[in-house]
Amino acid sequence: MKRDFTLDTKRFHRQGFPEAIYSIGKSEKQIFDIVSKMIKNPTPTIITKIEKNLAAKIKKKFPKTKYHEKAKLVVINSAKSIVARCVISNRVNPLKKIGKNYIAVITAGTSDIPYAEETAVVAETLGNNVERIYDVGVAGIHRLFKFSEVIKNASCVVVCAGMEGALPSVVGGLVSKVVIGVPTSTGYGTGKGGYSALLTMLNSCSPNVCVVNIDNGFGAGIIASIINRTQMKSDKDGLDLSV
Amino acid sequence: MKRDFTLDTKRFHRQGFPEAIYSIGKSEKQIFDIVSKMIKNPTPTIITKIEKNLAAKIKKKFPKTKYHEKAKLVVINSAKSIVARCVISNRVNPLKKIGKNYIAVITAGTSDIPYAEETAVVAETLGNNVERIYDVGVAGIHRLFKFSEVIKNASCVVVCAGMEGALPSVVGGLVSKVVIGVPTSTGYGTGKGGYSALLTMLNSCSPNVCVVNIDNGFGAGIIASIINRTQMKSDKDGLDLSV
Amino acid sequence: MKRDFTLDTKRFHRQGFPEAIYSIGKSEKQIFDIVSKMIKNPTPTIITKIEKNLAAKIKKKFPKTKYHEKAKLVVINSAKSIVARCVISNRVNPLKKIGKNYIAVITAGTSDIPYAEETAVVAETLGNNVERIYDVGVAGIHRLFKFSEVIKNASCVVVCAGMEGALPSVVGGLVSKVVIGVPTSTGYGTGKGGYSALLTMLNSCSPNVCVVNIDNGFGAGIIASIINRTQMKSDKDGLDLSV
Amino acid sequence: MKRDFTLDTKRFHRQGFPEAIYSIGKSEKQIFDIVSKMIKNPTPTIITKIEKNLAAKIKKKFPKTKYHEKAKLVVINSAKSIVARCVISNRVNPLKKIGKNYIAVITAGTSDIPYAEETAVVAETLGNNVERIYDVGVAGIHRLFKFSEVIKNASCVVVCAGMEGALPSVVGGLVSKVVIGVPTSTGYGTGKGGYSALLTMLNSCSPNVCVVNIDNGFGAGIIASIINRTQMKSDKDGLDLSV
Amino acid sequence: MKRDFTLDTKRFHRQGFPEAIYSIGKSEKQIFDIVSKMIKNPTPTIITKIEKNLAAKIKKKFPKTKYHEKAKLVVINSAKSIVARCVISNRVNPLKKIGKNYIAVITAGTSDIPYAEETAVVAETLGNNVERIYDVGVAGIHRLFKFSEVIKNASCVVVCAGMEGALPSVVGGLVSKVVIGVPTSTGYGTGKGGYSALLTMLNSCSPNVCVVNIDNGFGAGIIASIINRTQMKSDKDGLDLSV
Amino acid sequence: MKRDFTLDTKRFHRQGFPEAIYSIGKSEKQIFDIVSKMIKNPTPTIITKIEKNLAAKIKKKFPKTKYHEKAKLVVINSAKSIVARCVISNRVNPLKKIGKNYIAVITAGTSDIPYAEETAVVAETLGNNVERIYDVGVAGIHRLFKFSEVIKNASCVVVCAGMEGALPSVVGGLVSKVVIGVPTSTGYGTGKGGYSALLTMLNSCSPNVCVVNIDNGFGAGIIASIINRTQMKSDKDGLDLSV
Amino acid sequence: MKRDFTLDTKRFHRQGFPEAIYSIGKSEKQIFDIVSKMIKNPTPTIITKIEKNLAAKIKKKFPKTKYHEKAKLVVINSAKSIVARCVISNRVNPLKKIGKNYIAVITAGTSDIPYAEETAVVAETLGNNVERIYDVGVAGIHRLFKFSEVIKNASCVVVCAGMEGALPSVVGGLVSKVVIGVPTSTGYGTGKGGYSALLTMLNSCSPNVCVVNIDNGFGAGIIASIINRTQMKSDKDGLDLSV
């Protein structure tokens, strides 16, 4: 009998970022089959949107997996990932670089944290430093300004916001870096589902704002990591992580 | 033969704000008939969304009307309106009050000005002072802060914004007054038509923000005027403008 | 470890209205942490959309909080709020004024009451008088007219309506005050979610109608309170509540 | 060569109402071909949404057609229609009945008149009496009440309204007859295109309100005519117009 | 303390159709309060969208209420309604008329039956005869044609359809009466929620089709009843049910 | 009492494909009644979207039914269907043909499999060969190219995809056959519900792509079967399956 | 300097259907450049949505192109296409087959003809026979039944319909072939743009209905041609048009 999946086991080698498994709509059996196949692979894999109960079952069966509860992510081979990257790139010692470059991950409200954590954990799994700045939305804009230095010095900024989703525009007007807007499904009435925040971010007057799908903290983590890694990489000449 | 309209000639007496005629979808003949009827009435009337050419025809036939080109408004009996108000209320000398209270009318961009002017001219026609603060959108938030004192001291703030429409939220977080958001149809792509700005304003985290229809500068002018007038009025006891 | 929230403990001093905590999407732990921090603050805080069970847990742990079941609000420091306001404004005795100004809160149907109560309790928490007029929708317009005097004499009117949401337009045509429309998610078919009511209110022919987000009784309460308070304040000269 | 149309020349005999030709999207040649075919038929035909210029060309070529400018309708064989109906039904003298039953056609504003006229002219073409009551929208509800007797005594009421479209609900609450709501595309911002008015009418709390497509004055005229005709017919026993 | 509802106890006398209570969003207590008030009234009242369990509780407390499970309706004073009508109209013996006029209620599929039953039970409660024709959708159009005589002879036709909602158009092309389309929320994918069926019906090429809200079997029952009653009434001269 | 359904027992004879019963919105009793009627019929019937528990109850009562868990289909008379077809067509031995023609059923991801299985099982029930190619979406396009020969040689290709739904376009550019796109409701944020995938497929630049409703694996199976059967049929002259 | 296009000159060889050039959004210069390149190629090319004026300019410069006015198509190398196909397939004489298989192209109304002609001309350009059946929509379903034999005997049916778009469902219930629905942008109000018709077709209860984009007569012509050609082809064994 045929398998239900055709895993892309070479993605990390080909693209430098991990295979991600979106868990919604997959049966427990399918997820277990995927984990048992990917765990043999020496590169990182990430399973997204996993609830606590299922994570416990996965952990029990595959003790080497790690669950990040706030981010709802199961990470496979994260510990090895740093080493794996070194082996692949063969030219960089990421540990040394860690102190220098970082990604700023910001939320407008407390309810946006799960998506911000998804971004942050993905970025950390890939060896990036992350600065978390949470609950600094535009209704009290002075809260944001307290953090302006740490935001301006990041190599890339991720902003998660639901409701009116105005924070990326404001941040975009302050920094010279790329701002990745993550609209979140936080909200009620016309804000339910995140469309209001999405539209706000797409129409940002700050031209350095780009956008990912509603609640797509994972994608933001990958994109931020590519941008941040470029800077890490380019402190040394000649290395080429993008196999 | 019956008439095509049933004008509400008592609205000013009943509600304290003028009958407004929305011109789109009305024939020139219908508009002329309305003007010739309303001009005999000693209270103000406002015709909205009038293009320059039509305004010239109206002016030619009814020299006492006044056209505000940026606002696309024709005003009937504006000069008399101040007096009319005094007569009606019988207790207040608005001229004396003018220096004290004012409405702040703000735009995010230059393209939002026609709607802001609609608000400002309507408010002025009703005897209010207006402070205009234009093109101070969130992509360069420092431009806004230059005006914070004048904004904070207004009795009411109207903010016109298209594109992402984030400015009312930011203003709402700074002041203790009501902020009336006017989403404008300025924008392109997902911003075309003003829905993005509308949703942003409806989902504002600043609870003092209320919203009117897209491009409805007229309504914002009426609401701001009611709020501002209350303060003018209440400096004297006992007067009752709301006949 | 960092906190998940950056509370705006000075909002009441800065803006004259309380910090609001929208509970949906927050964990119990986050809500408890917020309450335990805000309760030390001598100004009011309001937590919205709290179900009965959670309210009971909060009450048990923080006996000084008060739950308003119909409105689904937990209020912190409400009792102190009157005093707090006096202290802050230093010039007004709100108790004396209470008999004079009030906000009318109206619903079209019985199902709109939770949102109306949200408005009413918020306004009362801030020291305003409220007149409740419930279930007087346009399908039996004579029910409304019985209350016309009390509606006309309010300093501001809030109208909550789902389904076709036509009531604010009708009320807007009767009064000379600002009407704040609260579209509610009451309805089925094309009325589900409140978009029909929202569009009706945004397109109101009565220019004194402004709108807040679907089900946003809280915002309506704040806005009505600002308008009503202005009149209270202005019966005395010189006081300035808007710090 | 085949023809571009398959006209339903028996519709009037089969259903008692005329074949209608929606002109938009048809070439002048197609419309001319249709007229030249239908004009030979002794039953009425109606062509909708015809602009003045095209109507003049049709009139020139087919002098027996009649153009109703406000309604943008070209009527073919209207004069004969009364006779035709008598011949078909063989049992009723409509002229005698005319004084007794009528359809009330109401508009909320002046801009809704073209659609109301479409309804009224269609109904008159089919031999019904029509009472027109225009520009009595909910923002000045007292204007409506002046006409309550004539509205209550109609056998059926058609209400055309754009913007917030609230008038059918109010009328629906006053009468014991069927109210046919015609949402019109009159409006701007969120009201553009008539969706707001459509949703309002679909969600009417008055259960006697039914709805037709936006700007579909023609359909409303047919439905009103069927209901009104039933009453005319039933004053005499035994007649059966519905061949 | 004030009541949560302002019941329209005179609706039956004023309009000839019953007060309807939409149960969704109301608490059990509110529904019980309403029943206990309405049951004293000698005219019919209908409560819609009541699930089996709640109906049982109502029945237990108010044994005179009647639950129609398929239609999810609780009817109050239905038995009396016939008498009530006679008393009110004072001139008609509905029992004699019953054999003559009827409403045809049609569904496209089996899943549309709950809404059709809502229509049918409402109409029967008001003293009308009803012919039910279920599951005859357009995918097997021959099923419909078997019933053409009974459909053509109805005084009014109600068609409930979900999915593509095409049946009202086809029926509309066959009959000379008014067809009331009830779009239902039956469907999946783009058909979920009933918008597809609603749009189909609004755009019907058959001009005798009018539409009510998605799943609004109640409204269709009222409208059909008014039309059918007119014919009943008009078999006798002079009676006037529409008080 | 009347029945709730009007089954089309002749569909297989008339159209060559089975009556399908969409189970959602039907009561268990209704489904049981349908099965007990259809099982007496010697042609196949398919019930869609049946969950495991209900399938078990059906199986217990009607042991001859077969449940396909992944596809959520209950098949009645599948075994007989091959024979039935032979009897009807009287001219073809499908078993001989089986090795030659086949339908390719492809999914972009693992979560799309339920819909693909719906297609595959329907097609197999009707006597077609099916090749399943699962989880080969565009994010790793090389996975698709491994299967290009088997895809190119199919007589028809069905592609099930959620999220961005881009796979049918790519497949459409590779083959000379008809590609049937099945958008699936797999996705989150703007992808939730399948509208994104639907729009992508409708806008395909590959002109050989047609589309069915979101999650409509059943329809895709029928259409693919008609196309594939034509080729089977046409290897022999003269046979006419389309009774 | 680089060219603005990368033409797929091998599409006809690879897929058996022509390269299509969608003209909207291309400059005249770009279209001329494309024609001058494609005309050298011995396989057919089709340019869609070309207005009369532009077609005349193209014709003047490239006399061998042919303009189909109703279909708004410019065809390049159509004359050669039959021969080209023979050369490519080397095994079939399409002329002999022409009398046998055909595609039925149906419209609901006269305004749908441009899209139907797009389908018909595309199919004819590729060597298919076409039967046109125009203006037979569901409001007069008897018009359709007159053509049932010619429809049932087609190898494939294309149905173009705007407004309510119900015709494909009805046709789908009558035939055993694939029905390709082409929703058209014909309509007004909620029917404007074709979304109503699109939704109707996607939700068809007839499972043999598939759908293409609104107004996409071109795609329907390609798909119908592939299906029809299969049958032509398969009357002879061994030919393989799908290079």
Next chain:
Amino acid sequence: MKRDFTLDTKRFHRQGFPEAIYSIGKSEKQIFDIVSKMIKNPTPTIITKIEKNLAAKIKKKFPKTKYHEKAKLVVINSAKSIVARCVISNRVNPLKKIGKNYIAVITAGTSDIPYAEETAVVAETLGNNVERIYDVGVAGIHRLFKFSEVIKNASCVVVCAGMEGALPSVVGGLVSKVVIGVPTSTGYGTGKGGYSALLTMLNSCSPNVCVVNIDNGFGAGIIASIINRTQMKSDKDGLDLSV
């Protein structure tokens, strides 16, 4: 009198990218005023969406401006921009770097070129190298693969696509860099306006795809430039362009 704009003349110094003026909705006078002010500033400014005629007027009055017709951009001070950057950053000679890093700008079709040119010209104005790869959409995916080396070696990839918008997903699966999707308004039917393409890109399975507003080539150019510049910059240590 007050000015209609509050230009952000320091944006280039603060953020490293130019002030952009969106021309739609601005009067000619406003644009001329802006140009005459910005041209005195030694940093680049870009005016977007300028039609040919207006550009000629601007050029006539301000000969130093440069118009890029395909991109519809007017560039002010582009020549100086390279120098300006050097002066500001004081540490980098961009000319030397030019040969090394580049941005790949790709379109799916010819109609997407205006937006791609907007991106390309903006990027070039800011001193970046650009590789243009046009008309390589997914319907002929082999066209894309010819360019895989040049795409993989870019420091960042911008993909402009209308219609189904699938190209960014495919490109995203091939490269290890950030892919910026620009949905374009190219398309018809459900593709009109670009929403289909936007949704496709937001739902991309390739996690390295981020998105900007429909037709926002300008924003994509800024973001690509920031990413590309980072790499240029980081070949030298210590430089800090982000003032």
